[in-house]
Amino acid sequence: MTLLDIRNLNLAMKSYEGETQILHGIDLKIERGEIWGMVGETGSGKSLTGLSVSRLVPSPPGRYVAGSIKFRGKDVLQATDREMRGLRGRHIGMIFQDPTTNLNPAFRIGTQLVDVALHAGHADPSVLGLNPGASRGDLKKAARRAAVEMLEKVGIAKAAERIHDYPHQFSGGMRQRALIAMAMIGKPDLLIADEPTTALDVSVQAQILRLIHDLVTERNIGVLLITHNLGVVAQICSHVAVMYRGRILEAGKVDDVLKRPSHSYTQALLHSVPTAHTKRGELKGLNGLMPETAA
């Protein structure tokens, strides 16, 4: 069964000036073991596509005009809130761009991790390695153990001690790792990463990418990686979808799309990335192709 099957997704947003259609018929299929990159500029709708999968687009103002998002055969858009809560964290993990705003500064890292682990554990004790009908105490202990294990796995040294730290005691890279740990602790089948490395240094970015890559090979999960960095896509993604103003212009295997882009927009996007080999004057912006709109 296809892990995630987005068909003809149309999303409109209401504002004082009336309704604007944001997504125009998005089609995307993600299988297990695939890392899909979704690239596009600010305002192209890539984040909203990602948020739609775990139905985190508030409605109103959002309204799905047409389409379906089937996660393991079941339409997410038709699911009840209760079913959605069961999916989020447990089956669909999410990592957001800014690790500072997505961790609660008033709670210890460990508390926040254990929270997610317990949530997943209540729904399905096997996530924490327990039999169904395990006692609350066992669940709590297992959740704490899982939190430490997960932090170690994402490469935080002395995890058993650092778990008692508050988010401000972590560096940017460590916070992002903590968020990844939080997204992975429920052993999800699908990971949605919305610009997970944009706020980080290149060296830390490389580590985080390696981490995501290893998780995919180890657990055979599917990943939707939303980014505006084509370099990141070229590094770890197996497939890529290029978005422009709410449409997917081009989608396919990374090798095909990035090496032989068939759409002029993809070519232009590739030309705008400075690399270690770009010479002066070679870089071209996209002025005129994508009118700058107010953010």
Added chain:
Amino acid sequence: MTLDIQNVTKNFPGPRQGFFGRGEGFTALDNVSLSIRKGVSFGLVGESGSGKTTLTRCILRLETLSAGNILFDGVDIHKLTPLEMRRLRSRLQIVFQDPYASLDPRMTIHDIVAEPLVIHGDVVNLNARQRTERVLELLLQVGLRSEHLFRYPHEFSGGQRQRIGIARALAVGPEFLILDEPTSALDVSVQADVLNLLHRLQEELNLTYFFISHDLGVIRYICDDVAVIYRGKLVEQGPVAEIFDHPKSDYTRMLLDAMPDPDPDRSPFRQKDAV
């Protein structure tokens, strides 16, 4: 005009402990020496926390130095009187990293760009009408249009805001421009336009750039010389081509390797598993 940074050290004191005690301090810059010649784009690369921004703050004298000198045209910046320092600042301007935070949301674009002209009124000496003309000229120079003059920052995209920041920095006709990660908050496509704009301006106005970035691709594209900084110490410096093609230190090599290249064949992940 040259900027000479000689053996600059900057310590930040540690947290207070008890009545008189101090915790262990932090050395943000450790014996840093650089020399930036006129008309050159000098790049400074480093990760977050490496001291890049502290160095710019020292150059602008927003921080005091713990040791060392910073000479601008042979004059020690940190020994100037406040009045002399203000005069000097008209030759030394900065473009900030975050175009969303560095423009006052309650000022029009005209007022934002005209503000340095007012502050440095003793150097530029323009009346109100001349100031408006100058602002208009600057907006056109950075690729904005005259109808943008009386709009507010929130009406602009990130790329346009950064252009406004550049126009403001250029207003008083500086020779030396500090660019503190001017494109890190922008999309790659918009970044390319801003970088090309900076190129053009440098040629037109004969500017000297001190360009700070953690993006090696950007540094390679815009700079002539580059210095790599790690934990407050300079790791290496030299012409861009030399540092990028033949890095001497392991740290620089690591940075270069970590840079994601949009060519799938250069990916470190792709070699072991053919997807």
